Each structure stands twice: as structure tokens, then as C-alpha cells.
Amino acid sequence: MTTLAEFMIITGADNRPPMLEKSMYDSWKIRMELYIENRENGRMILNTVLNGPLVWPTIDEENGTTRTKKYEELSVAEKLQADCDLKATNIVLQGLAPDVHAIVNHHKVTKEI
Template structure:
């Protein structure tokens, strides 16, 4: 069953396939296949990767055997051929320039996919190296000023999914605490509230995201006030003025 985090990765990035990190090919491969599967006719595109593109049927014309032209294909063949092209485009979009330049001459998604695998062979970090890399990313993970809660959630979900892919496990309370404490300061009141409202040992960060999202409008107002009144005394004076006006 697809988790909420995996679903958000797919639905939240419809025009942005996952970018290959050469040190974590296996993780990229699983995310790319999930991303393609979530697309319209995704299963047909996966067939292109696994079995290669449509082999054009042949017809006899003036005593000669030739392949059909695209316009002569039947509806199902048109669809499969279109899926072949779309799958190729998606995979190429997920490759960094230095890898793209080595495979873009390939004629089919299957050829590209197999060549990328071959190129990445030996570049994959060992399990211990990947585990250390991900623990380091988790330890340093923080929110980015100006990003939405949804964008923050997607970045966290991607990191946690990478950890899950290689079998890393962490205590639920540790994951939840990190998700909350890495938010920007304007979230502090609601972070405190949610820690009192939710059990950090049984709640997951998906539920924390849903809970916090209802307060994002208020948080945005606080952020704008802080940006407008960077002097703390001016911010306090403005808040008092608004209180008196009310």
C-alpha cells in the first residue's frame, strides 16, 4: 500500500521527476518508478522501461514488406508508442547533465534505463556510507525561510522515504520531534500546542502536518509582521496599537 508520504511525493511534484543522486541510485530508482506509476498510463510506461518500446507492425505494399507509419497504427498502438516517448522524457528529466550527456543518444527508455544502471554500478555508496549520509542530512535538516508548510513537508517526506528505502529505522518520537523543532520560529506557539495535543510516541509526522496546516494562515501573518517590523520594539508597539484599536 502506498504511504501518504509516497503519495505526496508523487502528487506534489507532477512536473518534476526525482533527480538522480549518483550516490543513491537504488533510492532514485524506486522513487522514479513510483513517480511514473502515478502518471496517467503509468503502467504502460513502466512496460516500456521493462520490455522496450513498441515494435511497429509491418504491412505489405506493392509486394514489399515495410513497417507501418505512425499514422497507420491502431488506437492501442498509438497509445503505447506515445507512452514510450513520455517515459523516455520523464527518465531523461531525472538525470543530472553529466549523466544525461552519456545516455541521451539511446533510442528507447529501456536502453537509457539499463545504461544508467551500468554507469551507476560501483558509484553506489555502501549501506554504512548511505546510512551515515542520511543520518547527517536528518540531523542538519531544517526549514527554509519563506517556504510553505507543504514544501517543508515534502522535503521531510523525501528524506524519510530515502531512509525507509534502505531499511533505516528511527523512533517515532525522534522523527516527530525533528519535524516540529526544525520549523521556522513563527511556528513556535503551534509547535508547543501540538506537543501537548498529540502523543509524540504514536502520532506520525503526516498527522502533525495535517494538524499544523490549519494554522498556516495565522503563521503567515506573523511572518509578514516580523518582516515589516524587524525592530522588536516596533513589533511590540504595533501589537499594542492593534489591541487598543480592538
């Protein structure tokens, strides 16, 4: 009889992304895409991984200068996308072994990782 803990190890826990093994990148990539798509707002998160993050809109100030909007100034949809961008980076970094993480930890954009 298989225990619950053994079953979770065999099937893979849903709360952790698949871990990258250096020699198995293609398999990991497919499993990671499925894992991401299964998350809340998964298609938006996967879009960030594949195409890069939201380019934050800018606004013109009265004096003619342009600045990037602050998070608080974003629309509801823009905030959702910004949150998905952050989730994408978090998910991919959690799926990396410590030695691989050390190589890419200076990147902040998921697509670069």
C-alpha cells in the same frame, strides 16, 4: 510556518520526476517507478521502461516488400503505446543530472538509458 514553496521543495513537486544522484541509484529507481506509475497511462509507460518500446507492426505491400507502419497507420491502441514509449524516454531523461544526461543522450530507447 512553512511556505508553499518550501513545502513543495520538501515533498517534491509532482510535475518533475525525481533527480538521480549517482550514489543513490536504488532509491532513485524505486522513486522513479512510483512517479511513473502515478502518471496517466503509468503502467504502460513503466512497461516500456522495463521491457522496451512497442515494436511497430509491419504491412506487406503489393509488390511483396514489407515496411513498418507509419504512425498515422497505427491503431488507437498502438498509437497510445507509441506515445507512452515517448513519454517514458522523456520522464527518465528529465530525472537525470546534466552530466549523466550527456553520457546517455545518444540512446533513444528508455530501456537502454
